[in-house]
Amino acid sequence: MEARTFTTLEFNKVIEQLSAKATSSLGREKIEQLTPSTDIAEVKRRQQATQEGCTVYRLKGTVPLGGIRDIRPACARARLGGTLNTAELLDVASTLYAGGRLKGFIAGIAENEPLPLLEELMNQVERLRDLEDQITRAIDENGVVVDSASSALSQVRSQIRGAERRVRERLEQIIRNSNSQKMLQDAIITIRNDRFVIPVKQEYRHAFGGIVHDQSASGATLFIEPGVVVTINNELRELKMKEEREIEKILLALTSSVAEVADALLHNVECLAEADFIFAKAVYAHDVKASEPIINDEGRLNIKKGRHPLIPAGKVVPLDVELGSSYTAIVITGPNTGGKTVTLKTVGLLSMMAMSGLQVPAEHGSEFTIFEGIYADIGDEQSIEQSLSTFSSHMTNISHILRKITHKSLVLFDELGAGTDPTEGAALAMAIIDYVHQRGARIVATTHYSELKAYAYERPEVINASVEFDEQTLRPTYRLLVGIPGRSNAFSIASRLGLPGQILTQARQMVSKEETKIDTMIASLEENQRQAEADRQEAERLRREMEEAKRQVEQQLTEFDENKDRLYQQAEEEARRAVEKARKEANTIIADLRRTAQEERAGIKEHKLIEAQKRLEEANPKLRKKKAKQVNVPVSQQPLEVGDEVRVLSLNQKGEIVDKVGSKEFQVQIGILKINVKSSDLEKLKPSKPQVTHQITKFRSTRDPVRMELDVRGNTVEDAILLIDKYLDEALIGGLNQVSIIHGKGTGALGIGVQKYLKKHRLVKALRYGGQGEGGLGATVVELK
Known part of the structure; x- marks a missing residue:
């Protein structure tokens, strides 16, 4: 894409708006480098990334992107052996923490919502928690190396505090002394050149000895370090130099740790910059109410209710534009300031946004194609005094465009052929459109020339369009009407503005009948369009x-x-x-x-x-059963049974079935007569009346006798116990006082287990092995309570 096209179609202004949505300088840098891509796979990948960002933003509302810093210069300096300061090290720690937080945030959403590109991006971010912990343990949020960063630093700072305390004690003794107070300008302790001093009046400068470090602007006050504290201040100065050396050692060690993982840190920065870029696109799409476009590589464009993103939502008029299917060129006519130029810019700008991976402010389902180049010759509307230089400028730009176009180009011409003789300009405009069409490019052109209306009608690949004009208000509506050419509104406007009728009548007579018919036809088309x-x-x-x-x-x-x-x-x-x-x-x-x-x-x-x-x-619980749905079968179709009221068809007499005498023959009583009739000669009138029967439930007075013995051989001990427990209950109910449990001899394990259980059973009074004739050791005789 040419840089001039970016400016002409105001793509750079969209980039400015998008840049404001980024949270880091890294994201803004990627946005500033954004250009449309001509690779359909890359465009689809960009669009998918933006859609995933929109999904996250829709679900969560906010994305934790704070704390990302541009640490690339710090990493480069660490690699070269330089020492990073505390602010740079904190930026490294902040970026590591931000990366880990964002990584966890995306992983949590991805558990329920597919985010393949964002997951892949975040998986590349290395946590490096050890380095983050090293930095945050050594440096506080204010950029100060803490005492616990090393034992040596802790010790030297303890000594510094002790020396400072001794200096203050000595100086406080001086300022509290009544003899000294009259010599002091103020009874305070202050610091000059990193040394503790007291403010002394000029005339008493020799009273305390020591060193003069500063004086007031008037010279009346001297800041003197008394001789009694010079030695302690010297010691304090040495301790602070020692502290600085120790801090330098700590920063050097942390810098070395950063240098060891510099490659991973730089890759983290790239991933986080890409994430910031993706979510900036998502926020921008939300703000301009954009949707994900369908991308094709077939030269097909279908914009549904497209809106120019730089026009306020309350003023913009959506437009529908289709190009590349039934026709490849659109010629737009209509009044000045009617929105023709905005239409051109909207088509071009939305195409560039789609190819850049941005969602477009249009209805869902809008379709955009991949253009190898988008070329625009769009200038301000010229007055009647437009000079040859303006026409020459347009022709120079158009000549450049014609040399560049291919079958995958979009060409936008504003006021094509303007600035010269109308006849020559119209002819030139038609020739240019023909040339561009022959090259296979897509064209959207605006013009004032009425000759181009007929030109578009004569070519099936070219279609007329116009911007609507309201004759009542004398204002354009900015609506694009595809398929209807624009018509002159000069007479209507002049009439409503008060031009004398005589002049209008004469002017109308000067217009050819063909022109009048065309205007009438266009007016009818417009009315039909409005009705449709x-x-x-x-x-x-x-x-x-x-x-x-x-x-x-x-x-x-x-x-x-x-x-x-x-x-x-x-x-x-x-x-x-x-x-x-x-x-x-x-x-x-x-x-x-x-x-x-x-x-x-x-x-x-x-x-x-x-x-x-x-x-x-x-x-027992009483469960209500659902009644089966009854199917109503006509009486005449129901089977014949004894007792049914029937009609004998051959005699046309009613009777009643009293007996069945064959498979298909019944005995029917008619009055006092009984005759045999075949079933085919009978028609059922009424079924027999149901007979009421009384069912008497009789409780069985005797129970099946309970056996005197239970055989549990072949069972495990657990299964035998279950059988025995149930059997003893039945024996008790059956009134038995003594029963036998047959368990067999075998290994003896089953008999031992049975007896062990029976000894503790609540119903067992006593037990013994069977005697002669009772099974011996293979049975246990149980006496019940």
Whole structure:
């Protein structure tokens, strides 16, 4: 891109606005170097980085970029063996801390939101926490090397404080002495040339001895270091020199540490500068209400509601421009100050922004292509006195452009052919557009010449456009109307401004009928365009209303699903509580049965079993079952059964089925007659009435007898215990006093485990191995309580 184009299209002003969004000099430096790229892969990468920055800014609102410093000069000096001062070292520590904080910030967002480019950038930032800690432990936030930086420094500063204390004590003795006070200008201790002194009147200069270090402007006061403190001040001076040497050693060691990782620090700086640059673009996009453009390499441009970023939001008029699909050239006509030049600049500037990786102030879905060059011949509107030199200047610039253009160029001509004879200027303008079109470049040109309107109609690759003019207010609306050429508004304006009607009538007669027809046609096109735009806006309003209604319905469905899930959860919780209650009740019932058996020492009576069974049934949760949806089948299509009221079709008589005499034949009673009729000759009228039956539930008065023995052979001890526990409960309910547990001999482990458990069982009164005929050592006889 040529530097002149940047100035003409005011890209440099966009750079100034963008630069104000950066938080560091590093970011501003990258912004100042920003130029459009002609590599589509690079442009897409830039746009993706900007979009990721916008995502972070949208989610968080702010980005922690504070503390980034330009430490490149410090790193270079450290490499050369120089010593960094405390401010430079603190800048290094601040940059390291800022890098670590930003790295963690991006990593946290990337856990839930994909940020591949920012993650890759931040992964390159080395934390270098050891160096940061070394610097911050040695230097405080005010740039002072702290006592704890080294043991030697701590010791020498302790000595300095002791010497200063002794000097002050001696001087305070002097200024508190009543004889000395009359010789002092003020009873204070001050410092001159890094030495403690007292202000003495001129006439008493020899009273204290010592050294005169300074005097007041009038000469009436001398600042004297009394002889009694000269030695201590000398000692203090030596200690401070020693302190300086120790500080120098500390700074030299820290500088050496910086030099060792200078390459990593410089790479960190580059990454942080890029991050600052990306987030500056994101903030700028937010401020100008920009969106991410679609990038292509096919010469296709489609700007939707594009706005010039340098015009205030309240004044800018959005424009729609499409170029490169149906047509490759746009010729814009219209009145002066109508917005033609702004249209040219908007198309060129937004294209440059998109190619630079900036989001553009246009609606989402706007499309931009990659141009190898953008060329503009745009100048201020000239008056009727414009001279040949102005025309020559335009032709010189246009000649330069024509030598440079390729099939991937965008050419912007403002008032093409102006500044010369109208006939020659129009012909020259058409020839230039033809030449540029033949080279395959994209063109947007403005003109006053009416000849170019017909030129655009005759060429399918060229389209007319105009800027709208309101005849009622005599002001342009700045709206671009593509497909409609501009028309002369001279007569309308003159009439509304009071020009006599006779002059207007004569002027209209001088205009050819063809010109009048063209103006009438253009006026009709403009009216149709306005109506179409109104219809489009109404359709857009209806579409938004439908989308809002759809959104509300979807939201209601979502809320319904959420409520349904909540109700299901409540039902499950209630069922769980009911089952838990039933389980507790069952346990209580069983405990009561056991206690009853123990108290009565006999089998449980039948009425008690019935009562327990009733309590168990009452404890079961009653779950309501959803009724199956009934399908209504017409009576005539229902199967025939005995008792159904039917019509005998062949006799047209009603009757009732009393018997089935075959697979497809029934006996039907009609009055007092009974006849056999095939099912195909019957039509069902009413189904038989349901018979009411009474179901009597009879509780079984006797239980299945409980066996006298339980065989647990082949089970583990744990499984055998479970079987035994259940069996003993059943034996107790069944009224048994003695049972046998068959565990077999084997290794003896199962028998030992069973007996060990039975000895502690609440229902076991006594136990022994089986005797002869009882299984011997392979069985255990249990006596129940």
